[in-house]
Amino acid sequence: MQPLRSAKRGAGLNAFPATEEAEPRVYARPGLPVAVPDDSPMARVSVPAADQSIGVKHPVLRHGFVVLVDYMGNDAAIVQAARVSYGQGTKSVRDDRGLIRYLMRHRHTTPFEMVEYKFLVRLPIFVARQWIRHRTSSTNEYSARYSIVPDEYELPPAEEVRHQSTRNRQGRADPLPPEVVDRFRSDLDSVSKEAYAAYTRALEAGVARETARLLLPVAYYTQWYWKINLHNLFHFLSLRLDPHSQEEIRLYAAEVAKLASVVCPVAFEAFEEFQVEGLTLGKRERKAMRALLEGKSPTEACESAGLPLTRDDGKPMNTGEGVEFLEKLERIRTLD
Numbered sequence: 078m079q080p081l082r083s084a085k086r087g088a089g090l091n092a093f094p095a096t097e098e099a100e101p102r103v104y105a106r107p108g109l110p111v112a113v114p115d116d117s118p119m120a121r122v123s124v125p126a127a128d129q130s131i132g133v134k135h136p137v138l139r140h141g142f143v144v145l146v147d148y149m150g151n152d153a154a155i156v157q158a159a160r161v162s163y164g165q166g167t168k169s170v171r172d173d174r175g176l177i178r179y180l181m182r183h184r185h186t187t188p189f190e191m192v193e194y195k196f197l198v199r200l201p202i203f204v205a206r207q208w209i210r211h212r213t214s215s216t217n218e219y220s221a222r223y224s225i226v227p228d229e230y231e232l233p234p235a236e237e238v239r240h241q242s243t244r245n246r247q248g249r250a251d252p253l254p255p256e257v258v259d260r261f262r263s264d265l266d267s268v269s270k271e272a273y274a275a276y277t278r279a280l281e282a283g284v285a286r287e288t289a290r291l292l293l294p295v296a297y298y299t300q301w302y303w304k305i306n307l308h309n310l311f312h313f314l315s316l317r318l319d320p321h322s323q324e325e326i327r328l329y330a331a332e333v334a335k336l337a338s339v340v341c342p343v344a345f346e347a348f349e350e351f352q353v354e355g356l357t358l359g360k361r362e363r364k365a366m367r368a369l370l371e372g373k374s375p376t377e378a379c380e381s382a383g384l385p386l387t388r389d390d391g392k393p394m395n396t397g398e399g400v401e402f403l404e405k406l407e408r409i410r411t412l413d
């Protein structure tokens with residue numbers, strides 16, 4: 078059996094040169110132990126730029142932050158895993174960057190699972206409730222049963238206190254009159270202070286921490302370690318960087334993406350190209366696209382493809398498949 082070759086520290090995408098030998102390398106054979114030679118110790122791959130940001134707090138919102146605690150793997154680990162599948166000859170067909178882009182386009186996802194990240198995140202409870210819905214990760218949260226919650230709550234800046242959106246029922250849109258904004262912010266401030274005063278009173282009176290915390294609103298902060306592999310991180314980011322997600326979690330997602338991309342710049346480039354900036358079209362959208370190519374207007378194209386733009390009473394729709402198709406066209410038109 079041929080030995081496993083060690084990764085070369087700092088060798089970037091070429092840390093795992095793949096298949097220049099005549100014989101395919103044997104990485105593991107069921108039932109047989111894998112020999113690790115004494116003269117060629119396995120070295121942990123590292124990305125110097127990422128190592129520099131380990132332990133550094135990146136502020137988000139009023140009291141929050143994201144810290145990269147640790148990572149495992151890099152772009153080369155993705156390539157190495159893929160080449161185990163594809164074997165000899167892959168190298169000559171496409172280079173490492175091309176291979177990663179191919180994997181991303183064709184949703185060959187398991188090589189991306191070879192890269193892992195661990196973050197420390199401090200975030201308001203209302204953001205944490207959205208974040209924790211992503212089940213394909215590991216979380217260990219600060220326990221308000223053991224420890225006293227610090228007096229830190231989120232107070233959005235005035236420009237983030239906006240009118241309820243009519244297009245996105247979960248979102249915010251137009252500006253509000255300044256007096257409404259001021260009133261909301263001052264109410265949030267006083268409610269939070271009152272709540273914390275009651276929490277302190279309860280603790281001082283001997284109420285258990287696990288019960289006293291019921292007094293704290295969702296604007297208060299919590300903290301957790303969060304570990305996730307790159308495939309699942311891409312899924313998280315594709316949902317939480319999207320404009321349909323709440324602004325606050327998008328800010329966290331952007332910070333996580335910034336830190337994670339240093340570890341795997343090529344994979345992130347492909348993610349941005351094919352997922353963040355990519356578009357998918359349904360069958361009727363493809364029909365509408367064909368109508369556009371035949372010279373029809375967007376409205377005619379939607380009509381001919383059965384993508385509704387008006388309600389039964391003739392009023393224009395704010396949401397729905399037709400509106401979303403027009404939004405996709407707008408994204409194409411406004412591409413940099």
Ligand SMILES: Cc1cc2nc3c(=O)[nH]c(=O)nc-3n(C[C@H](O)[C@H](O)[C@H](O)COP(=O)(O)OP(=O)(O)OC[C@H]3O[C@@H](n4cnc5c(N)ncnc54)[C@H](O)[C@@H]3O)c2cc1C
Pocket residue numbers: 210211212213214247309312316317321322323
């Ligand atoms: C803009 C936006 C609005 C939202 N609004 C709401 C809302 O109003 N109410 C609400 O409750 N939630 C809401 N969510 C949360 C949403 O429904 C998902 O729970 C959340 O985005 C996590 O997505 P996920 O399950 O794909 O991710 P993960 O939990 O990370 O799972 C990743 C993938 O693993 C697979 N998977 C994991 N667990 C299972 C399982 N048990 N069964 C089958 N497949 C599984 C699925 O393929 C899944 O896509 C919203 C999310 C977004 C982004």
